[in-house]
Amino acid sequence: MSKGLAVRRGWVGNLLLACCSVIAVLLVLEVGTRLLGLKPAAGPFDPNVPDADLGMIPRKAHSQKADFAEYQGVLIQQTNNLGFYQREDTPREPKPGVDRVVVLGDSFTAGATNADETFPGVLGQLLNAASPERPTEILNAGAGRYSPYQCYVRLERQLMPLRPRHVIVAEYVGNDFLDMVRQDDRPYLTELPNGSFQPHRPRFVTYHDPSEPPGMLDNSRVLAVFKGFLGPTIQYQFSRIMILRENLSGFGYGTRAILNYIKHVAALDDVGHGLMLQILHQQVWFEHFPETLPLSLRINRHTIEMFRDLCRRNSMRLTYTVIPSKDMIEPERLRPLMAAITKKSPSTTLEKLAAFDERLTGETMRACGELGVEYIDLRAGLRDRRNGAEYYYPKDMHMNPAGNRAVAETLAEALLARKSNAQN
Numbered sequence: 564m565s566k567g568l569a570v571r572r573g574w575v576g577n578l579l580l581a582c583c584s585v586i587a588v589l590l591v592l593e594v595g596t597r598l599l600g601l602k603p604a605a606g607p608f609d610p611n612v613p614d615a616d617l618g619m620i621p622r623k624a625h626s627q628k629a630d631f632a633e634y635q636g637v638l639i640q641q642t643n644n645l646g647f648y649q650r651e652d653t654p655r656e657p658k659p660g661v662d663r664v665v666v667l668g669d670s671f672t673a674g675a676t677n678a679d680e681t682f683p684g685v686l687g688q689l690l691n692a693a694s695p696e697r698p699t700e701i702l703n704a705g706a707g708r709y710s711p712y713q714c715y716v717r718l719e720r721q722l723m724p725l726r727p728r729h730v731i732v733a734e735y736v737g738n739d740f741l742d743m744v745r746q747d748d749r750p751y752l753t754e755l756p757n758g759s760f761q762p763h764r765p766r767f768v769t770y771h772d773p774s775e776p777p778g779m780l781d782n783s784r785v786l787a788v789f790k791g792f793l794g795p796t797i798q799y800q801f802s803r804i805m806i807l808r809e810n811l812s813g814f815g816y817g818t819r820a821i822l823n824y825i826k827h828v829a830a831l832d833d834v835g836h837g838l839m840l841q842i843l844h845q846q847v848w849f850e851h852f853p854e855t856l857p858l859s860l861r862i863n864r865h866t867i868e869m870f871r872d873l874c875r876r877n878s879m880r881l882t883y884t885v886i887p888s889k890d891m892i893e894p895e896r897l898r899p900l901m902a903a904i905t906k907k908s909p910s911t912t913l914e915k916l917a918a919f920d921e922r923l924t925g926e927t928m929r930a931c932g933e934l935g936v937e938y939i940d941l942r943a944g945l946r947d948r949r950n951g952a953e954y955y956y957p958k959d960m961h962m963n964p965a966g967n968r969a970v971a972e973t974l975a976e977a978l979l980a981r982k983s984n985a986q987n
Contacts, residue, residue: 610622610625610627610640610642610673610707611706611707611708611770613767613770613771613772613773614773615764615765615772615773615774616716616720616750616764616765617713617716617717617720617721617749617750617765618713618747618748618749618750618765618767618770619706619708619748619749619770620646620706620717620721621642621646621647621648621673621706621707622642622646623642623643623644623645623646624642624643624644625640625641625642626639626640626641626642627639627640627641628640631675631959633956633957633958633959633963634675634676634956634963636677638675638676638677639677639678641677641678645702645725646706647702647703647704648673648674648678648681648683648703648705649678649679649681649683649684649701649702649703650678650679653702653725655724655725656726657700657725657726657727657728658698658700660697660698661698661699661700662697662698662699662700662728662729663700663702663725663726663727663728663729664687664699664700664701664702664727664728664729664730664731665702665704665718665722665725665727665729665730665731666682666683666686666701666702666703666704666705666731666733667704667705667709667714667717667718667730667731667732667733668704668705668709668714668732668733668734668735668886669705669706669707669708669709669710669735669738669739669742670705670706670707670708670709670735670961671705671733671735671886671961671962672703672704672705672706672733672735672886673703673705673706673707674703674705674961674962674967675956675959675961675962675963676962676963676964676967677964678703680964680967680968681703681705681967682733682962682967682968682970682971682974683701683702683703683705683731683971684701684703684971685967685968685971685972686701686971686974686975687699687700687701688971689971689972689975690975690978690979693975693979694979694982702722702725702727704717704718704722705733708748708749709742709749710739710742710743710745710749710751711732711734711739711742711743711863711866712743712749712750712751712752712862712866713742713749713750714732715866715869715870715873716750716762718730718870718873719873723877727879728879728880729879729880729881729882730870730874730879730880730881730882731882731883731884731974732867732870732881732882732883732884733884733885733886734863734883734884734885734886734927735885735886735888736885736886736887736888736891736920736923736924736927737841737842737845737888737920737960738840738841738842738844738845739863740845740849740856740859740860740863740923741844741845741848741849741859743858743859743862743863743866744855744858744859744862746763746766746806746810747765747766747768747769747803747806748765748766748767748768748769748770749765750762750763750764750765751763751765751766752862752865752866754858754861754862760862760865766806768802768803768806804821804825807821808821811852811855814852814854814855815854816851816852816854820851820852823851824847824848824851824852827847827851827908828844828847830907830908831843831847831904831907831908831911834900834903834904834907835900835903835904835958836958837956837958837959837960838897838900838901838904838958838960840960841888841959841960841961842888842889842890842916842920842960843904843911843916846911846915846916846919847911849919850910850911860926860930863926863927863930864930864934867883867927867930867931867934867936868934870883870936871934871935871936880937881936881937882937882938882939882978883927883931883936883937883938883939884938884939884940884941884974885923885924885927885928885940885941886941886962886970887920887924887941887942887945888920888960889954889955889960890913890916890917890920891917891920891921891924891942892942892945892946892949892954892955893949893953893954893955894913894917896953896955896957897913898913901913901916924940924942928940937981939973939974939977939978941970941973941974944969944972944973944976944977945966945969945970945973948969948972948973949969952965952969953965953966954966954969
């Protein structure tokens with residue numbers, strides 16, 4: 564036997580021995596964790612569950628007490644039999660003589676309040692009080708983390724059988740335009756070279772794709788405990804970086820630009836997590852990747868057009884609106900926090916943030932006008948009704964019950980005025 568062959572056999576033998584040793588250790592750990600009853604610690608409550616088409620959907624028939632000190636009361640996150648954020652169950656068929664209205668949007672529509680305090684819930688109360696002879700049934704189809712296109716997919720695939728007569732789409736200006744270009748646990752659109760748009764299934768990052776059978780490792784207790792110890796954020800961030808590299812390379816952005824963006828987000832998140840999550844992250848994204856903003860606006864316009872065409876084909880009324888962010892309505896209450904943000908990031912100012920959100924709102928209103936879609940502008944109605952009232956939570960940035968009521972009153976006023984004009 565040659566010396567080289569002997570060395571190779573020895574190397575292969577050592578490798579096999581090492582593999583067998585690793586497998587034996589893992590088996591011992593697997594048995595040990597199960598005998599000891601070790602399980603990963605429960606994470607924060609997630610109001611959504613995985614869905615193959617939508618990425619995630621609200622849990623159905625669920626009631627969860629939320630630990631939310633800013634609410635200043637007992638907050639119950641509640642969904643009905645079909646996953647709508649309301650107390651009453653929804654029959655599959657609308658009752659005779661009842662106008663069924665679906666309200667679509669993200670967590671600002673679902674509401675960071677009790678079910679009857681959300682703006683869809685209050686809107687139903689106001690419309691029924693004004694026209695008791697023709698009852699209105701509001702379905703609050705808001706869902707946390709939803710993008711406008713994701714709302715469209717939900718309407719098309721899940722809500723059409725409920726036969727709504729009217730669809731209200733409520734975009735949130737603070738983060739929906741970033742969601743237009745995100746690719747993660749939600750369906751999304753990409754633009755082709757000819758200017759058309761291609762739909763895609765969700766790219767499951769946080770959630771497990773329910774259409775795929777669980778793998779062998781998914782049943783491993785050791786792996787589950789290890790993931791729980793490290794936290795899902797590490798795996799999520801790695802997947803996000805890979806997806807960002809894949810999609811931003813077409814705009815000329817490389818790894819350094821992505822890492823600078825992540826560093827910027829982390830620095831500002833330490834100062835104001837709620838502000839970053841619900842308003843500021845979007846501006847930081849477009850500051851680092853400005854070439855993606857025109858694409859976001861084109862996807863927004865195309866999504867409005869898809870809503871319009873779907874509603875026209877099914878003889879449904881469509882109304883669009885944009886929920887303003889806190890910097891647009893209560894800038895004075897953001898000044899202390901934004902001063903700390905600006906100290907950390909001089910390019911990030913309250914005035915710049917508000918001007919950007921005003922621009923995005925104006926772009927959406929203009930697109931609706933050009934596409935012939937009914938639009939209700941909430942800004943003047945909210946400002947006129949305020950009189951010093953607080954419409955947003957101090958740190959979370961979602962609307963409180965007073966803000967939700969102001970949105971509902973502004974919408975109801977506009978809808979009833981247009982109904983009166985149509986009758987005359």
